[in-house]
């Protein structure tokens with residue numbers, strides 16, 4: 001998603017004017033020129049995001065095992 005430094009926020013593509021293409025659009029709030037993500041960048045999640053998801057899944061799986069062990073230990 002396009003990030004505006006001036007407003008410190010992300011804009012959705014729908015919120016932007018889009019302009020005449022060329023990979024840029026004007027910020028609807030402050031008018032700064034924002035770089036739009038290319039089609040290639042839009043497809044799929046970046047590798048560090050997938051890594052984070054994998055880490056969270058592994059952590060939650062480990063916590064689930066700990067919960068099971070704790071439950072079994074109570075009976």
Ligand SMILES: [Zn+2]
Nearest residue numbers: 004007027030
């Ligand atoms: Zn802005």
